[in-house]
Amino acid sequence: MFESIRISLFNLKEKKLFEFFVITVIIISALEIGAKTYDLSETSLLVTKYLDVFITLFFLFEITIRFLSEESKKDFFKSGWNIFDTLVVVISLIPIDESEMALLARLIRIFRVLRMISIIPELRILINSLLQALPRLGYVVLLMFIIFYIYAAVGSYLFQDINPVLWGDIAISMLTLFRVMTFEDWTDIQYETMEIYPMSWIFYMTFIFFTAFAFLNMVIGIVVGVMDEEMHKERLKSEPSMNELQDQIKDIRGQIQILIDRENKS
Template identity: 35%
Template sequence: MRERTRAFVEHQRFQRFIVGVILLNAATLGLETVPAVVESYGHLLTVVDHAALYIFVAELLAKIYVERSRFPRDPWNIFDTVIVAIALAPFTSGLSVLRSLRILRALRLLSVVPSLRRVVSALLRAMPGMSSIVLLLSLVLYVAAVMATKLYGDTAPHRFGSLPTSLFTLYQTMTGDDWGNIAREVMNTHPTAWIFFTIFILVCTFVVLNLFMAVVVSAMEEESAAERAEQDDGNAASLQMILAELTALRKEVTELREERKELDYEVAARPGGGGGGGGGRSARRGRR
């Protein structure tokens, strides 16, 4: 029974069905934000939402039944459990805010779709390198914010009047949001301010932020290489098994040939086994 359940849960059609349920549930949760749709089809949306939740719970219980002690060892199983547990939490009193978290069920696509799982695994693999880049970016932002506050605080106090304000303005500049108007506002009083903004944008936008992409791309390549190595190991194991079976088959064929030669020699060595006994020998070979 457990093996049948495993085959059913891991079947490709069942996985596609779960993906369809997740997409349908995400669509219904989105439609619940439209008052006109809720007024006309609110009961139907609730039924679909509850049905999807029951399907997710049944799938989770089936996985627990199949994997047993191995279930908590898989991080994706823990992820699915947390998502379903949030959906099962009561929506009354102080926990009513959890109702809005039902949309987190759409994140179950990350654990169901293999390509998305590889992307998330690559991002997690890149976290150590990304943390170093975040530290570098924070240091650059802090130094630039202190300089901008001292240089341009009196000129544009609403932009650089304090350290927190300067940090927000420089973060806005780093993302390319209206940085031209910010620079021109300061340049009306400080014509050489373009040098500061140009250097800041070059360092943050074109150097540090691109390092994020480099780290993520490197992690994606490592993830793909690990997947290819796993596939190669599986293919090598299959090839070794086939070669071992062929070797055993050749050995059996060789042994059968040796036995046949011994039988032919015994028959030939019997009195009357040669010449006229050929017909009897052929008949005995036919029987064998």
């Protein structure tokens, strides 16, 4: 009996209509959170209060269905997304009014919007790709920091007297270089130093080449490469394995043999 209930819940979870309804509730939850940042009337506040109760209960209902439909309950918590969804739902049950943890409960309700990622597979692939790329990006970030540090030291020594606000010390110089890298009015900084050092444009051009062009392309290349790997893994999961194909072939051969035997008997 329990197995039939589990199969029914699994079929319900896999239906596109149910998935669409969950996504709709998540979007409504995001809009409800945004609406609370405005000055609302008492009627609107009452509506958002009941809406919040409905959303919380629905998420509890949805996570319960996902848990009960799992064939192995231990496997449910092997997924980081399931653990995240469970924590968000459980902490959302904390009463907001007259509670010492009211602020925590409100903050967790904001994170309910992130459940959109766990529901939509394409978004999960994007996030997993970014997480998988972090170790590789660490070396790029370290190399970029070295370049920043060298150029900040040179800029502080050369341009400190020109504008101490931008080049007063190495820390401020690094912030100025970040502004240059993001092209935030960087030409004003360049023309100011070029009045004293006409060849200082070389300093800015080489720094922009290393950071904005070279390193940015390296980051994009790493993320795209990891994303291709994750998509390949997802395709392998959806495709049957060699053993499964062999079992299917055996089943087909067995059915064919049964049909042949029936024909020979007749």
